[in-house]
Amino acid sequence: MMIDPAASGPDTHLDPDRMADLYDGLLDHDAAEAGRLHLASCQRCADDFALIAFGSGLRDLLAPEPIPEAVAIRVEAALHREPPPAEPSAVPQHAGSASTWRARRFRLIGGLAGASLVIAGAFAGISALSSGGGTSASVSSGKGASSYSSAQGDSQAGRAPAAGSDAGSAMAPNALASPDSAAGIRARAEQLLKTSTQKTSAQSGPQSDAGSTEKAEAGGIACPPDGFQNTSPLGVTSITYQGQPAELLVYAKPGDDATAAVYVVATTGCTTQSPGHVLYSTEVPRR
Amino acid sequence: MPPQRADLGLLDDRDLLSRHAAGEADAFGELFRRHRDRLWSVALRTLGDPEEAADALQDAMVSAYRAAGSFRGDAAVTTWLHRVVVNACLDRIRRRNSRPTVPLPEVETESQRPPATDDIANTDLRLALASALATLSEEQRVALILVDVEGYTVEEAARALGVAAGTIKSRCARARARLLPLLRHLRESDTSGSSGNQSADSRVKVTTRQDRREGGMTAG
Numbered sequence: 001m002m003i004d005p006a007a008s009g010p011d012t013h014l015d016p017d018r019m020a021d022l023y024d025g026l027l028d029h030d031a032a033e034a035g036r037l038h039l040a041s042c043q044r045c046a047d048d049f050a051l052i053a054f055g056s057g058l059r060d061l062l063a064p065e066p067i068p069e070a071v072a073i074r075v076e077a078a079l080h081r082e083p084p085p086a087e088p089s090a091v092p093q094h095a096g097s098a099s100t101w102r103a104r105r106f107r108l109i110g111g112l113a114g115a116s117l118v119i120a121g122a123f124a125g126i127s128a129l130s131s132g133g134g135t136s137a138s139v140s141s142g143k144g145a146s147s148y149s150s151a152q153g154d155s156q157a158g159r160a161p162a163a164g165s166d167a168g169s170a171m172a173p174n175a176l177a178s179p180d181s182a183a184g185i186r187a188r189a190e191q192l193l194k195t196s197t198q199k200t201s202a203q204s205g206p207q208s209d210a211g212s213t214e215k216a217e218a219g220g221i222a223c224p225p226d227g228f229q230n231t232s233p234l235g236v237t238s239i240t241y242q243g244q245p246a247e248l249l250v251y252a253k254p255g256d257d258a259t260a261a262v263y264v265v266a267t268t269g270c271t272t273q274s275p276g277h278v279l280y281s282t283e284v285p286r287r
Numbered sequence: 288m289p290p291q292r293a294d295l296g297l298l299d300d301r302d303l304l305s306r307h308a309a310g311e312a313d314a315f316g317e318l319f320r321r322h323r324d325r326l327w328s329v330a331l332r333t334l335g336d337p338e339e340a341a342d343a344l345q346d347a348m349v350s351a352y353r354a355a356g357s358f359r360g361d362a363a364v365t366t367w368l369h370r371v372v373v374n375a376c377l378d379r380i381r382r383r384n385s386r387p388t389v390p391l392p393e394v395e396t397e398s399q400r401p402p403a404t405d406d407i408a409n410t411d412l413r414l415a416l417a418s419a420l421a422t423l424s425e426e427q428r429v430a431l432i433l434v435d436v437e438g439y440t441v442e443e444a445a446r447a448l449g450v451a452a453g454t455i456k457s458r459c460a461r462a463r464a465r466l467l468p469l470l471r472h473l474r475e476s477d478t479s480g481s482s483g484n485q486s487a488d489s490r491v492k493v494t495t496r497q498d499r500r501e502g503g504m505t506a507g
Binding site: 052053067080 | 323
């Protein structure tokens with residue numbers, strides 16, 4: 001390939017494709033040398049070459065294209081046809097983290113046994129947590145996974161969670177809501193708040209409430225969410241959330257006396273100092 | 288009490304996804320409505336065809352809806368959604384390319400060239416840039432979208448497309464070179480605050496491969 005000798009002239013510039021050739025190393029020695037000489041003496045071409053070689057800044061130059069309404073409706077209709085989101089399959093526990101979790105769990109629930117102890121189906125009681133009975137998380141997982149055919153993007157999105165036929169119950173805002181459901185979490189948080197309030201008003205020490213595992217700890221929470229490392233929760237209880245060991249923590253919402261902030265935090269891999277991974281958060285009113 | 292749509296609108300993306308995974312109706316719909324233009328743009332620019340983009344976006348959203356529980360929170364929710372869309376687009380491209388088709392012509396026609404800035408002096412350059420993207424070859428366009436728009440590293444793009452990193456660099460450089468007149472114009476407009484005297488820039492011609500074979504310099 002040849003470089004026009006006029007490249008050295010003040011009114012000529014390197015062709016963009018030629019600069020790409022130079023970047024790609026496709027020019028012969030003389031042509032490449034001439035190109036580099038020109039770049040050294042021409043600010044405009046040097047800027048262009050930098051743009052070609054190192055990035056166009058295209059992201060900042062392109063405004064989002066408005067989605068056609070018909071496409072938006074079509075996508076929303078497809079989502080509407082989907083079954084309610086299912087609870088993901090239980091996450092296999094890493095041996096180390098499982099033992100850590102068990103240790104913490106035993107500490108929190110006073111030694112009540114049950115590595116397989118999972119919350120009973122109804123949220124009705126935090127007491128259910130310690131009952132040792134109830135529905136294993138695996139009941140709500142592993143069903144219906146095959147009903148999901150190979151949707152595009154699954155490999156990027158990750159494993160599609162199983163779609164249990166009982167997933168619909170997770171949508172029901174009633175007392176039979178799944179413990180992992182938003183309603184179930186909120187109900188449990190409200191129960192924690194109620195217990196906490198009762199304790200405070202009675203000025204009594206930790207009381208056993210039908211074997212409930214919740215307690216209001218003054219700091220030292222194993223897995224505080226980010227921003228709450230130095231804040232005492234109103235209540236805390238150990239739960240299993242979507243197959244993972246977790247803590248349900250209820251805090252006074254800063255600046256809002258009427259609201260409590262609720263966090264479900266994974267208990268694996270966190271310490272009292274490093275924030276726990278928040279699996280779910282919501283708010284409930286403080287009554 | 289399940290939150291109303293207005294309540295969902297107050298939640299951040301991560302909360303919406305968590306609520307969706309926890310079984311809350313319409314949380315994912317809110318997430319889609321919040322980002323639908325950007326997600327549509329990703330699909331449209333990657334595939335260059337509205338029909339295919341609509342199919343890919345639908346596939347991607349259904350996939351993300353189902354897989355929300357596997358979101359680990361290591362990245363922003365928007366980044367995750369964008370990647371799901373990109374992946375759906377790449378799947379479509381792979382499927383399309385695996386079917387026997389009539390090969391594309393080796394030399395671009397006049398109508399396929401990005402417009403030179405002379406031709407669009409009085410039009411919206413950004414719209415022109417978006418249009419010009421569609422004139423790139425698919426290989427160049429996808430590489431450019433992944434790296435320059437979606438923020439993939441060269442290595443990530445290479446893995447996603449199953450090619451060498453050097454190939455991605457080369458495709459990106461070629462694509463940027465083809466868009467250079469528009470990019471330069473926009474860059475200078477951004478820095479100067481006005482178009483100013485860009486006549487010299489405007490005369491830089493966008494060359495075809497044919498032109499390149501015949502020599503590489505253009506007078507400014």
